[in-house]
Amino acid sequence: MQPEPSDAHEIACRLPRRDSTVPRARALLSAVLGSWSIDQEVLDTAELVLSELVTNALRARAPRDRQVGVRIAYTAEDGLLRLEVSDAGEGRPEVRNPGDDEAGGRGLLLVDALVHQWGVQERVGAIGKTVWAELKASGITAVPVERDVAAVTLQPGNLVKLRGVWRTVRSARGERSPSGGFVMVLGLDDGSVLRVDAAEPLTVRGSGQPRQCDAAGGGER
Incomplete structure (x- = not known):
């Protein structure tokens, strides 16, 4: 893997498999993107996307003690905000087209509509998968002293x-x-x-x- 360029901003966390993890992940994202001066519209979209990805990770079949990994990264070179959510669960998420009478199954449809691109990859050196999504984001304001x-x-x-x-x-x-x-x-x-x-x-x-x-x-x- 090539090292990230010096203009990259990133943070990675491990969160427990609990219902409270979704709002925690959103709060973390808001705090991080706020400190990076990311545009509010991008922040709002990113919160929706991250919520869906974390929700799917929590629903994946995996031991209760396995954690969910969250990585948030922005690289000024390509102007993309990247969200990654990793879990030790089985299977790979797929976009569904639920019927009008189905209450769920629309999460990845929403993600697909909101992001620049997204995908799934196997975790290197670990079981499970990482679902990632990239959003186009405006430049970060210079970090103050x-x-x-x-x-x-x-x-x-x-x-x-x-x-x-x-x-x-x-x-x-x-x-x-x-x-x-x-x-x-x-x-x-x-x-x-x-x-x-x-x-x-x-x-x-x-x-x-x-x-x-x-x-x-x-x-x-």
Whole structure:
């Protein structure tokens, strides 16, 4: 696989096979594309597409403990926003033409109508498949020196502003809260540990883009 060009923005997450994964994926997408200054119309379309892809992944027959992978990437060179959803389920999704009396089966019809192109590929070195879709997107606005991002996108090395003081993130991991939500546990350069809601906006400094998050609080599945 060829390395991605330097003008690529991307983030990848692993999410649990739960009903709450669809709204979590949408919230993550909104936070990430907002920080990349993607056009609102593209964001709205991308949310619909990602919701359908994640829903299909959750419906695929797979062990309950297998996670769903989500990757969001934008490359300025070709102006395409790419959404990928991976699962360990059997079979390959196909576009259906349900009858008027059928309640479901229209998800991929919607995806096919909204995106520039989409497809399915086998997961390299793992079981299951990856369904991907690409949308045409306008250019990303230059990243400011300081910007607000969702806590879930933070990674070690980021400079984050907390109570008016800049701190370096030394470690970042996600875990479920007792209420069933998702929080980030951030280890900071002064030795302290901060627990913050995954969707909480935090001010970061620098142009580096978060690369990966583990929103399932566990290892690769």
